[in-house]
Amino acid sequence: MSYADLTDVRLEQIEADLRNEYAAYCSQGLALNMARGKPSKEQLELSRPMLDCIGSSSLLDAEDGTDCCNYGAMDGITEAKRLMAAIMDDRPERTCVFGNSSLNIMFDLVTCGMLHGYRGSAPWCTLPRVKWICPVPGYDRHFAITESYGIEMIPVALGETGPDMDEVERIAASDDAVKGIWCVPQYSNPSGITYDDETVRRLASMPCAADDFRIFWDNAYCVHHLDETQAAHVADIAQACEDAGHPDRYFKFASTSKVTFPGAGIAAVAASEANIAEIKQRVSIQTVGYDKLNQLRHVRFLRDASGVREHMAKHAAILRPKFELVERMLEEGLGDTGCASWSKPVGGYFVSFDGMPGTAKRTVELARQAGVTMTGAGATWPRKNDPRDANIRIAPTLPPLDELEQAMKVFVCCVKLASIEALRNER
Amino acid sequence: MSYADLTDVRLEQIEADLRNEYAAYCSQGLALNMARGKPSKEQLELSRPMLDCIGSSSLLDAEDGTDCCNYGAMDGITEAKRLMAAIMDDRPERTCVFGNSSLNIMFDLVTCGMLHGYRGSAPWCTLPRVKWICPVPGYDRHFAITESYGIEMIPVALGETGPDMDEVERIAASDDAVKGIWCVPQYSNPSGITYDDETVRRLASMPCAADDFRIFWDNAYCVHHLDETQAAHVADIAQACEDAGHPDRYFKFASTSKVTFPGAGIAAVAASEANIAEIKQRVSIQTVGYDKLNQLRHVRFLRDASGVREHMAKHAAILRPKFELVERMLEEGLGDTGCASWSKPVGGYFVSFDGMPGTAKRTVELARQAGVTMTGAGATWPRKNDPRDANIRIAPTLPPLDELEQAMKVFVCCVKLASIEALRNER
Numbered sequence: 091m092s093y094a095d096l097t098d099v100r101l102e103q104i105e106a107d108l109r110n111e112y113a114a115y116c117s118q119g120l121a122l123n124m125a126r127g128k129p130s131k132e133q134l135e136l137s138r139p140m141l142d143c144i145g146s147s148s149l150l151d152a153e154d155g156t157d158c159c160n161y162g163a164m165d166g167i168t169e170a171k172r173l174m175a176a177i178m179d180d181r182p183e184r185t186c187v188f189g190n191s192s193l194n195i196m197f198d199l200v201t202c203g204m205l206h207g208y209r210g211s212a213p214w215c216t217l218p219r220v221k222w223i224c225p226v227p228g229y230d231r232h233f234a235i236t237e238s239y240g241i242e243m244i245p246v247a248l249g250e251t252g253p254d255m256d257e258v259e260r261i262a263a264s265d266d267a268v269k270g271i272w273c274v275p276q277y278s279n280p281s282g283i284t285y286d287d288e289t290v291r292r293l294a295s296m297p298c299a300a301d302d303f304r305i306f307w308d309n310a311y312c313v314h315h316l317d318e319t320q321a322a323h324v325a326d327i328a329q330a331c332e333d334a335g336h337p338d339r340y341f342k343f344a345s346t347s348k349v350t351f352p353g354a355g356i357a358a359v360a361a362s363e364a365n366i367a368e369i370k371q372r373v374s375i376q377t378v379g380y381d382k383l384n385q386l387r388h389v390r391f392l393r394d395a396s397g398v399r400e401h402m403a404k405h406a407a408i409l410r411p412k413f414e415l416v417e418r419m420l421e422e423g424l425g426d427t428g429c430a431s432w433s434k435p436v437g438g439y440f441v442s443f444d445g446m447p448g449t450a451k452r453t454v455e456l457a458r459q460a461g462v463t464m465t466g467a468g469a470t471w472p473r474k475n476d477p478r479d480a481n482i483r484i485a486p487t488l489p490p491l492d493e494l495e496q497a498m499k500v501f502v503c504c505v506k507l508a509s510i511e512a513l514r515n516e517r
Numbered sequence: 518m519s520y521a522d523l524t525d526v527r528l529e530q531i532e533a534d535l536r537n538e539y540a541a542y543c544s545q546g547l548a549l550n551m552a553r554g555k556p557s558k559e560q561l562e563l564s565r566p567m568l569d570c571i572g573s574s575s576l577l578d579a580e581d582g583t584d585c586c587n588y589g590a591m592d593g594i595t596e597a598k599r600l601m602a603a604i605m606d607d608r609p610e611r612t613c614v615f616g617n618s619s620l621n622i623m624f625d626l627v628t629c630g631m632l633h634g635y636r637g638s639a640p641w642c643t644l645p646r647v648k649w650i651c652p653v654p655g656y657d658r659h660f661a662i663t664e665s666y667g668i669e670m671i672p673v674a675l676g677e678t679g680p681d682m683d684e685v686e687r688i689a690a691s692d693d694a695v696k697g698i699w700c701v702p703q704y705s706n707p708s709g710i711t712y713d714d715e716t717v718r719r720l721a722s723m724p725c726a727a728d729d730f731r732i733f734w735d736n737a738y739c740v741h742h743l744d745e746t747q748a749a750h751v752a753d754i755a756q757a758c759e760d761a762g763h764p765d766r767y768f769k770f771a772s773t774s775k776v777t778f779p780g781a782g783i784a785a786v787a788a789s790e791a792n793i794a795e796i797k798q799r800v801s802i803q804t805v806g807y808d809k810l811n812q813l814r815h816v817r818f819l820r821d822a823s824g825v826r827e828h829m830a831k832h833a834a835i836l837r838p839k840f841e842l843v844e845r846m847l848e849e850g851l852g853d854t855g856c857a858s859w860s861k862p863v864g865g866y867f868v869s870f871d872g873m874p875g876t877a878k879r880t881v882e883l884a885r886q887a888g889v890t891m892t893g894a895g896a897t898w899p900r901k902n903d904p905r906d907a908n909i910r911i912a913p914t915l916p917p918l919d920e921l922e923q924a925m926k927v928f929v930c931c932v933k934l935a936s937i938e939a940l941r942n943e944r
Binding site for chain 2: 126130131134135138139140141142144145146148157158159160161162189190191193194201204205213215222229231232234236238239347351352353354372373375376377378379381382383384453
């Protein structure tokens with residue numbers, strides 16, 4: 091029976107039991123972390139052999155003869171472009187492989203919009219205001235970039251098939267201050283949904299008041315299936331934009347941060363020829379070039395799309411039990427309380443959790459006091475402001491299974507407590 | 518006897534011989550390059566053992582336990598900060614080790630000035646104009662950054678002890694639009710001079726009309742001595758700024774691009790505590806972090822200041838004969854023509870060459886037609902505009918000695934030809 095249907099007396103009994111359980115957790119001196127989308131130790135071990143792919147006696151030339159030890163090939167070596175293009179469903183010749191961070195490439199592209207504008211359009215810093223569409227729940231680091239530039243962020247609900255496209259179309263068409271949208275189109279952060287073909291088509295073809303509107307297509311989890319048999323695969327935004335006559339509307343991003351090593355991976359951007367030409371022009375001012383030895387290391391380790399698939403299957407084997415555990419414990423602990431719902435992703439790094447309105451901050455605080463660190467409540471919304479105070483991002487990948495189980499016990503207990511507190515306040 | 522003192526007839530005889538010599542070079546199908554400051558193959562070999570410093574069975578934790586395979590330590594691992602701080606005469610706690618490119622850190626800091634301003638000052642993009650002091654001859658990639666943002670560049674002559682400080686002081690004091698100065702203070706690019714103590718003191722203590730004036734202290738060649746017995750060592754700008762009561766006036770930069778591998782090195786910035794706090798705040802928006810495995814690789818290979826010194830002595834042993842060859846061939850070929858002067862650096866990567874006014878472009882073009890690529894004439898000036906058309910940067914490090922000798926023969930011949938053409942036009 092759901093909490094809402096229980097009598098005050100029964101609710102008090104349950105709360106008393108929960109307070110005891112919670113006190114017991116607090117006394118254990120736990121230090122567990124489900125805050126960030128970090129691979130576990132076990133996952134990182136999978137990529138250690140990559141470190142032997144380049145050594146002092148290796149040939150360090152790229153296939154076109156570029157010496158990867160010296161300056162040159164600012165936009166990446168050919169074979170790294172081919173690898174990343176394969177991951178991104180794109181062509182090597184309009185892919186650039188840059189540093190270690192796709193977030194940094196996105197940051198630089200928003201910065202470029204601010205200071206230079208795209209392809210001759212006015213720099214955004216010269217406009218009275220700039221706005222951005224932010225599907226929610228979404229990725230806090232995306233929102234932090236647009237926030238840092240004072241860009242007004244407009245939340246739009248993310249459903250099972252993508253953002254509410256009626257809303258997105260209305261907003262994009264109505265105001266030329268709206269310059270972009272953040273998208274994690276496959277295994278979205280945090281809800282795990284994948285945009286359906288119709289959503290991709292509508293994003294590519296919708297009328298935009300701003301000529302320089304850009305879709306920031308952060309395909310961070312494009313090869314991060316939990317189960318190959320249920321694998322999703324988002325439609326190609328490049329093809330959709332071309333078909334719709336808006337070939338310059340998108341920037342695609344991907345990295346190997348959660349394929350090999352976070353921080354020591356390689357990152358790439360793919361875009362139309364015109365956009366890529368502009369990007370290269372700017373980057374040639376910004377740097378002499380990126381780490382080609384690390385690009386070479388990655389290519390020798392991952393080889394190609396099929397090598398990536400094999401490697402990601404090993405990640406999936408480690409991650410699947412963790413996601414299953416989270417699902418089972420949420421279902422067993424909260425399934426009949428009527429207090430919560432959560433996503434059941436088939437890929438990516440997160441579970442999106444929705445508690446009763448007004449309980450997310452309290453739940454995260456209760457968990458923190460019991461030694462379990464969650465992503466901050468509200469982080470999945472622009473300016474960390476979830477107006478319903480309901481959404482929490484669960485990141486189950488880092489802790490070992492036993493720690494994850496312990497952390498989820500604490501979390502479930504905290505959700506129940508916060509829910510009962512909220513119900514009592516309502517009565 | 519100098520060319521200027523020769524009769525027309527004698528000059529014509531010399532020119533005829535030179536035309537024959539030049540035609541012979543042109544017929545050889547040469548493809549030689551003295552354009553960029555790139556280490557030679559032989560130098561790159563010195564750092565190959567670094568690639569074995571990290572392998573699949575290595576401990577990959579930093580000394581404080583940070584897992585270098587995962588996210589975290591955005592500002593660099595402790596031991597990498599210590600290494601780079603030692604190279605930069607600074608303290609690890611106010612040093613950040615970021616990506617592979619110090620140029621990129623400089624670019625980001627100019628960008629930050631444009632969009633955010635420093636420490637509460639107005640963003641430069643909101644000002645009617647921004648100006649920058651550019652010692653000349655200087656580094657083309659510095660000038661390209663300020664040019665890309667439409668910053669007005671004011672050339673100031675660089676002498677034997679640093680920029681003309683009377684001019685620098687006058688410009689900085691007179692106009693609050695003047696926001697910065699590019700400096701390569703030790704073994705300057707291209708002239709090879711090192712700022713003397715008095716120059717450093719005056720830069721640190723001069724009155725500036727702009728509160729947010731910054732010295733971009735690109736100490737790219739701080740450990741790049743050609744001969745330890747003649748090694749220069751520039752005074753510490755941080756200490757000088759502190760002593761003068763302007764602790765926030767400088768940003769220091771260095772990298773291992775020409776210590777280990779260009780493009781696959783590590784880069785750092787050091788600055789006051791207040792500046793570093795602001796830098797970290799921005800970078801935490803820009804990226805989750807940089808490549809800590811490469812930082813670890815560098816620390817294990819170079820160890821500390823003494824390890825760097827030993828390693829750089831091996832570079833010097835390769836570079837010294839090249840610089841000696843250039844000096845000898847310029848002296849033998851041009852010493853008595855009165856047509857040219859050149860720097861005699863004891864460190865760094867370049868020789869700065871000054872021909873007769875109006876001859877640099879022609880010399881470089883003649884060399885190009887004979888198959889010898891030089892840095893573009895004018896590149897050492899803002900907007901590639903050397904008003905005297907006299908300065909050429911010679912980069913002797915990349916070619917093997919025999920190729921360098923061949924290239925210098927061609928270059929000397931081209932200088933002579935361009936000089937005689939200029940003299941005849943004058944007469």
